Amino acid sequence: MRGAATVGRVNESWSARTRAILAGRPDAGDGNPANAPLVPASALGLEYSREVGTPTWAAFEEAVGALEGGTATAYASGMATATAVLDLLPAGATIAVPVYSYAGTRGAFDHAQERGKLTVRRIEPTDTDAWIAAAGEVDVLWLESPTNPTLDVMDLDAILRAAGSGDRKPLTVVDNTFATPIGQQPLGMGADVVVHSVTKFIGGHSDLLLGVAVTARDDLSTSLREARTRTGTTPGALEAWLALRGLRTLGVRLAEASKTASLLAERLAAHPAVVRVRYPGSGAMVSFDLADADAAERLCANLKLIHNATSLGGVESTIERRAHLPGDSHVPAGLLRLSVGLEDPEDLWRDVSAVLDG
Numbered sequence: 001m002r003g004a005a006t007v008g009r010v011n012e013s014w015s016a017r018t019r020a021i022l023a024g025r026p027d028a029g030d031g032n033p034a035n036a037p038l039v040p041a042s043a044l045g046l047e048y049s050r051e052v053g054t055p056t057w058a059a060f061e062e063a064v065g066a067l068e069g070g071t072a073t074a075y076a077s078g079m080a081t082a083t084a085v086l087d088l089l090p091a092g093a094t095i096a097v098p099v100y101s102y103a104g105t106r107g108a109f110d111h112a113q114e115r116g117k118l119t120v121r122r123i124e125p126t127d128t129d130a131w132i133a134a135a136g137e138v139d140v141l142w143l144e145s146p147t148n149p150t151l152d153v154m155d156l157d158a159i160l161r162a163a164g165s166g167d168r169k170p171l172t173v174v175d176n177t178f179a180t181p182i183g184q185q186p187l188g189m190g191a192d193v194v195v196h197s198v199t200k201f202i203g204g205h206s207d208l209l210l211g212v213a214v215t216a217r218d219d220l221s222t223s224l225r226e227a228r229t230r231t232g233t234t235p236g237a238l239e240a241w242l243a244l245r246g247l248r249t250l251g252v253r254l255a256e257a258s259k260t261a262s263l264l265a266e267r268l269a270a271h272p273a274v275v276r277v278r279y280p281g282s283g284a285m286v287s288f289d290l291a292d293a294d295a296a297e298r299l300c301a302n303l304k305l306i307h308n309a310t311s312l313g314g315v316e317s318t319i320e321r322r323a324h325l326p327g328d329s330h331v332p333a334g335l336l337r338l339s340v341g342l343e344d345p346e347d348l349w350r351d352v353s354a355v356l357d358g
């Protein structure tokens with residue numbers, strides 16, 4: 001890509017945390033900036049940035065690609081990324097989607113189905129046998145693990161192995177937003193495409209919308225770039241720059257938030273007001289069920305520290321009762337999705353337990 005001010009400085013032996021800090025930086029050298037520059041430009045000479053990208057997008061893409069093990073293409077949001085993937089599918093394609101998964105992507109697939117463009121099949125996230133059977137019958141497996149907001153863990157290894165070894169070879173896409181590229185790298189398990197809502201953990205500061213798709217297949221990488229050009233789902237310069245800055249601290253943010261999340265999950269599980277805790281054992285998301293919608297809304301309304309707000313993955317903890325959204329009305333009414341931030345764990349627990357005890 002023209003104007004890409006970065007070089008491949010990633011050593012194969014480095015861990016994801018180290019890669020997140022060093023990938024996508026300009027060449028070290030006298031006079032070179034330490035960080036990729038913020039370049040707001042629609043044209044680069046005779047080339048147009050919607051088609052060729054910009055040095056800021058390229059730096060961000062290089063860094064995410066180095067973490068996931070493929071070539072990355074950045075988009076305006078997580079939904080813009082899903083739109084670009086949808087743009088690659090032939091009319092009438094059949095897509096298998098988890099019953100519980102991000103409401104926005106499920107909504108987009110339903111919308112396409114209502115217009116005759118797509119046939120959607122819904123599968124329980126943890127019904128691995130049903131996923132393996134679907135791998136022989138559908139054109140696309142859209143996987144998400146852990147799922148938003150139920151935190152179900154799908155058996156990605158088994159499903160991707162079945163998809164790759166059968167005759168049909170459906171396109172396999174993994175929404176890796178909740179695990180983050182540090183938590184798991186699905187391309188290494190055989191996924192064709194990994195997508196992220198960069199808005200969440202990679203950005204990490206609730207100050208941007210951005211998405212990214214990563215693939216190790218050259219044909220798909222070319223198609224995903226072309227889809228961005230065609231659909232105009234291009235990222236903003238500032239957003240790509242901020243997301244790269246956010247990515248630098250993903251490792252420490254995730255490690256710290258995971259420690260706090262596992263402590264909170266343990267204490268929530270021991271509290272008599274909590275019906276069920278959904279915690280996959282690592283990561284910064286904890287969902288838990290209270291008796292009903294009223295109890296859940298009461299908790300949200302009385303917290304002093306944790307924001308009752310949508311979205312997730314920021315340095316500040318946020319909580320939301322998801323069943324209030326039309327797209328998530330099928331999740332338990334008392335289910336709360338807690339995104340654990342970087343506050344003092346004891347402050348967070350005092351905030352939650354004061355209301356639960358009352």
Ligand SMILES: *Cc1c(COP(=O)(O)O)cnc(C)c1O
Binds near residue numbers: 078144197209211
């Ligand atoms: C938020 C989210 C998306 C959509 O991303 P946007 O950046 O909001 O467009 C997709 N998948 C998951 C799992 C999400 O949490």
